[in-house]
Amino acid sequence: MPASRLESACAPNAAAVPLSLYIHWPFCVSKCPYCDFNSHIAGELDEAAWLRSMCAELEHMARIAAETLSTDKLRLETIFFGGGTPSLMPPKIVSALIDKAATLFSFANNIEITAEANPNSAEMKQMESFHSAGINRLSLGIQSLHNEGLAFLGRAHSVDEACNALEQALTLFDRVSADLIYGLPEQTAAEWQQQLTQIIGFGIQHLSAYQLTIEPGTIFHSRTRAGAILTAEPDHVADLYELTEDIAAAAGLPAYEVSNYAAANNQARHNLTYWQSGNWIAVGPGAHGRITYPHQQKRRHFRLRRSPGGWLNDVASNGHAIEEDRIEAACDMYEEYWMMGLRLVKGMPLTPPFFAPDIALPGSVFCLDAEWQARFCKEGWLIEEGGCLKASLQGRMRLDYMLGKLLG
Ligand SMILES: C[S@@+](CC[C@H](N)C(=O)[O-])C[C@H]1O[C@@H](n2cnc3c(N)ncnc32)[C@H](O)[C@@H]1O
Numbered sequence: 001m002p003a004s005r006l007e008s009a010c011a012p013n014a015a016a017v018p019l020s021l022y023i024h025w026p027f028c029v030s031k032c033p034y035c036d037f038n039s040h041i042a043g044e045l046d047e048a049a050w051l052r053s054m055c056a057e058l059e060h061m062a063r064i065a066a067e068t069l070s071t072d073k074l075r076l077e078t079i080f081f082g083g084g085t086p087s088l089m090p091p092k093i094v095s096a097l098i099d100k101a102a103t104l105f106s107f108a109n110n111i112e113i114t115a116e117a118n119p120n121s122a123e124m125k126q127m128e129s130f131h132s133a134g135i136n137r138l139s140l141g142i143q144s145l146h147n148e149g150l151a152f153l154g155r156a157h158s159v160d161e162a163c164n165a166l167e168q169a170l171t172l173f174d175r176v177s178a179d180l181i182y183g184l185p186e187q188t189a190a191e192w193q194q195q196l197t198q199i200i201g202f203g204i205q206h207l208s209a210y211q212l213t214i215e216p217g218t219i220f221h222s223r224t225r226a227g228a229i230l231t232a233e234p235d236h237v238a239d240l241y242e243l244t245e246d247i248a249a250a251a252g253l254p255a256y257e258v259s260n261y262a263a264a265n266n267q268a269r270h271n272l273t274y275w276q277s278g279n280w281i282a283v284g285p286g287a288h289g290r291i292t293y294p295h296q297q298k299r300r301h302f303r304l305r306r307s308p309g310g311w312l313n314d315v316a317s318n319g320h321a322i323e324e325d326r327i328e329a330a331c332d333m334y335e336e337y338w339m340m341g342l343r344l345v346k347g348m349p350l351t352p353p354f355f356a357p358d359i360a361l362p363g364s365v366f367c368l369d370a371e372w373q374a375r376f377c378k379e380g381w382l383i384e385e386g387g388c389l390k391a392s393l394q395g396r397m398r399l400d401y402m403l404g405k406l407l408g
């Protein structure tokens, strides 16, 4: 959608309920050995069928959101094209989906529309069309600024391509984010520092730095089980984590989440929806969404069919590919509230906003373990402040352990 048409979709509507939309494109040029995302090597695609099916499922999701939230006044705050590799999407489909969304919802004035992109030169040629379609934020999967690192990670691009992609993205889009992966075997602090300084030096407004994780079902997992050492020593990785926070903060991109760093007003609003237990709908293979019923302390949780072929068949038959549609009880919402919310540097209110004070619920289900909470506060890993609970840097490095004890 060209900028002028995007503006006309942005009718301010204060009464509307805010909502986010995730769109999954499940295809990639090749499969990276560390990746467990729902991604498949693209063969011949029936573009017309994908366009038709994604628009049909979006229409179905709009109905579900309206029904669950008991209103058809829904305002899209963010749209996120994730993958897989959305930069491989035919721009016609990106444009049709944004146009379709504008017929189903109102758009926030400052709607954030992100696409993930791989920095391959062929795909970057499409970015002008993506921009014209309405994408206003690009998230580039750089992963490493060292050719040895890229080769180790099995990436299909070079450092030169990555640098060109960053420069091109920054001229086209107002907001650019880059993903890097650290904690590779034998990665030194000096080498990681150099990569961080170089990437921030491009002028990006947002950085995601992920610690290399060996995910079950990946090639790296099989190699690890066969004895290969594919990650750095945990203590060294912890040092690299602290270094990342220091360098990013000094360059004006303070940490706002476990793995995310941003300049002022440039946090990823779409991901904040997940971390703050907001409402989002989803379209495309394997995607999932959550919508909280107003004033009822329960949430609808749905998941779409994972295999691209199965998803297409289901949408052709039913107009959607929902495989699971269940109601989450308040105690599950409470757990996820802390699992996501403690990732945020600012933490979350001790009383979740979705708690309706007029509904009686067994209090013990909705408390963190008081003894562990006090112990972690004493250690300085948790901080209670202004009615909120947050994790310190040391706490964020032990988040899984702490959550296990707090939610025990
Ligand atoms: C949906 S994925 C990939 C997006 C895009 N296709 C790409 O490869 O750049 C989003 C990000 O997750 C991170 N990631 C994926 N698997 C990971 C793993 N096993 N360990 C650490 N980071 C990972 C990568 O940084 C990646 O850019």
Ligand code: SF4
Residues within 6 Å of the ligand: 027, 028, 029, 030, 031, 032, 035, 036, 037, 039, 083, 084, 085, 118, 141
């Ligand atoms: S990391 Fe990105 S490009 Fe690689 S397989 Fe996963 S989704 Fe595809």
